[in-house]
Amino acid sequence: MKTYFKKRWYFFIPLIIAGIAAFGYITMSLWNYLMPAIFNLPVITYWQTLGLLVLSRITFLAAGHDPEAGAIIHGRVTFAKNLQK
Template identity: 55%
Template sequence: MNRVVKFVACVALGVLAIFVFGWVTMSLWNWLVPALFAGPVITFWQALGLFLLSKILFSGFGGGKRGWHRPHPAEAHWKNKFYAKFSSMSPDERAALKQKMKDKWCRWEENTQAGDTTGSTGSNG
């Protein structure tokens, strides 16, 4: 397929998707908001503006597919490095590391095991 035809097809598909999302937004708004909240009925162009505003507020201005979908490359790097180091340890070394991490980061267990059965911070009142 020619590049120009692919480009035109992608643009047409994008415009169609925008109109479909606008129509769906308008339909859902006009179905739910007037009945539930006695709000106004909106036009297609208002729905398109509302869809664009929600896209900007909740997704940002683009910038790739980071965020919830996949980790940042630097984050993936340290996870892979840690996994490689952890998987090459002997079982005794793993147990020692786990205990060291537990001693450092799980101090809240000491308070619950020390007899604090009231669940309070220690103040009576």
């Protein structure tokens, strides 16, 4: 099964592009419906929406990702350590 996906990975590229386009369109629609009415902000275009999404991804993931950061808060790390004892 793994070799099938290694050989056919390029079929998923259009799906990824369509997903990004759909997510951008949904975000733009929600922004243009809610933000001008609630906060008196301007209506934004599709490309401004994609730029806003990229900027938010860079901003919120700039510090890196520590997989145990959320796990410590929820007690999963201590539970896993107790299982090892």
